[in-house]
Amino acid sequence: MSFILRTSTTRAALCVTQVIKRSAHKKANIQVRLTQPVDGLGLRGQVVSVRPGLMRNFLFPAKKATYISKDYNPEQEEEVIDNAQLEQEKEEALKRREMATKKDEELLHNLKGVYEIKFSRAVIPGSENTFGSVTVEDIVHKLKAEYDITVDKSNIHVKTEGGRIKALGPHLVTLHVGQQITEITVKVEPTA
Template identity: 35%
Template sequence: MSKRNMQVVLRQAVPGLGKPGEVVSVRPGYARNYLFPRQMAVRLTPGLLKEQQMRREQEAARKLAEKQQAENYKKALETIGRFVIRKKVGEKDLLFGQVTASDIAEVVLATSGLDIDRRNVLLDEEIKKTGVYLVQVKLHPEVTATLRIQVTPE
């Protein structure tokens, strides 16, 4: 029996070993008796290694393209400058209710045509009065745009 480890590529997450697509070194018996029969891993071959490298390069290119698109969205949103939301107002410029992240997402879609997720709108404070507010919108894990929201009476 060989005491040397063998290289395998995981097809699914294995607790304590790794995530799908990772190349890990395991004992031959563990691979032969546990990983291979359950189709959790395959033996590493030169062709598979090349395929893994191509997959990583494609993933990196896709992530770079997503970040570039987020940068373009940020530039477009900040070029527009100000988004106007009209709400019913009571005494002392207090709103009936408040401006929510959904309201901001809707006005951005209506004004710019860019569909942003309401969960990515970061409100530092509750907007309950008329005025101009700065709101952060997370477009990508590394790209955040700052919008000027003007709340006016209906």
């Protein structure tokens, strides 16, 4: 009988250690070498620490980074990276950021002239709800058609459930432009 008890306790202890060992690698970051500049991580040739899932699902399949072995020693690097090329890549990344900032400022300036966007929808008899809804795509098309403003639909957030406006009246819609947020009123009116 004591043999059975001893066996079960060692199995339980063994299982716990196996579980700890299995989950330990999921939390640790790994060292990778970037083969291309990646926004938010670094420039080409740099060794950075990333989550295994990011490397496995994004960086490695896109050939933006390579794995580094565990016995990596920075003094024994085979590849010498040209400092002039690194400087050029830094300047290009800085120019891209400046262009994006300039584009965002221009978009914000254009959006300041937009106070309200009107849509007309058929109304369900006896309620404030509409048959059709106003979607983010509708807002993007209306901004392009009436104001000649191009906005990515991922930057528009509707605060109602499902990301659609299904009722009459004014509704606030937020637009994320770079680091700034602006709001536009979307007014849904009944079809005459």
